[in-house]
Amino acid sequence: MNIVVDYGNSSAKVGIFDQRTLKEKHVFRSEVELKDFLQNFPADHFIISSVNTDAKTVSEWTSAKKKFILRHTLPLPVQNLYATPHTLGVDRIAGVCGAQILYPATNCLVIDAGTCITYDFLDSEARYHGGSISPGLKMRFEAMHTFTARLPLVQVTENPPLTGNSTETCMQSGAIHGLTEEIDGIIRRYSEKFSGLVVILCGGDTAFFENRLKASIFAVPELVLSGLNSILLYNVSR
Template sequence: MNLALDFGNTFTKAGLFKGDELIEVIKVMELSEIDKVIADFHPEHVIVSSVSKSIEDIQQKLNGIPTTILRPDLPLPFKIGYKTPQTLGLDRIAAVAGAQGAFPESNCLVIDAGTCFTYDFIDRQATYHGGCISPGISLRFKALHNFTANLPLIEFEKDVPLVGQSTKESIQSGVINGAIAEIREIIRMYSDKFGHLQIIICGGDAEFFENKLKASIFVAPELVLRGLNRILLYNA
């Protein structure tokens, strides 16, 4: 049994795997809850990706279980063509690994709709080229509130008008419809440049965007966990 731990900016997830089969996903809110996951499932190997918790603190909770720490210089099942691989986000590495494992002979555009929108491109020759990063939905709402004098903080609602007829509706329309337009246009530009793409979307807001986009989309909510496990198996 393999355990993949993803300590993200907002959430922490644990994935239990037998080989490459995902058995169970657990949302872990605090580092202290790792003890229960270990006690319940007795994993033999662990891989950790963390952008929010100390690696040393995490390792103390793993009680000596053989552990692989995801970092940019770890051997990966694809080539990196990024100019500054040492600055590459760990979640982006894992998501690309998951996409390349699912679609090994395709050009893939991976869209992570979480705290930020990240777009990552890996070609059919298994070379990762990079992508782009922009603010996610919650960041856009917060920015409008925090950096203006009078605009209120608005919550994310799924059904928003195109034409806002109040300040609240106008903010909702600008943020949500603007994000949809951004994703559509990024997909179009990548398709124009690289031809046919397999488009994979993951992250906390992935399901919302699934039916808002005209392109054929593969929704993979656990893509990062699957990618972490793939990297673990590659380094076994």
């Protein structure tokens, strides 16, 4: 069995894989819970990606025979053409590695809808080029409230009107419709440039956006975990 850990800003997602098959998924919001789980789960191989926690410390909690930490120096099953690989978010590279497993020899656009929206392009020859980053949905609401004197902090709503008739509904319309149009527009531009493009949506806001977009997409919430597992298998076999 393989254990893969995607340690984000607020929680750790853990996937248990039998080769390429995801058998279990767990979410831990405290280090104590994660440590207890890792110390008591027998595994052959382990990999972690972390954005703000000491990955080396977490790796010491497991007795797996082979352990890997996702850094820019770790060999990948794709060719990384990013100009500054040391600055590349580990979740972004894991996402495109997941896309490569699901759709080999295919032009892929991975959209991770989370705190930020990230767009990452992998070509049909398994070459990762980069992409773009923009503010995510909740960040847009928080920014309008933080950087203005009078705009309130409003909540995300499922069906905002196109034409708001109050400050709250105007903000909801602008943030939600604006971001939806942004995502559709980015997809359209990539589709015009790259033939046979497959678009994969993942991240915490996947469910919110998957039925709002005009473009054809594949929603794969566990894409990053699958990508981490593919990186793990690639390094185990070397």
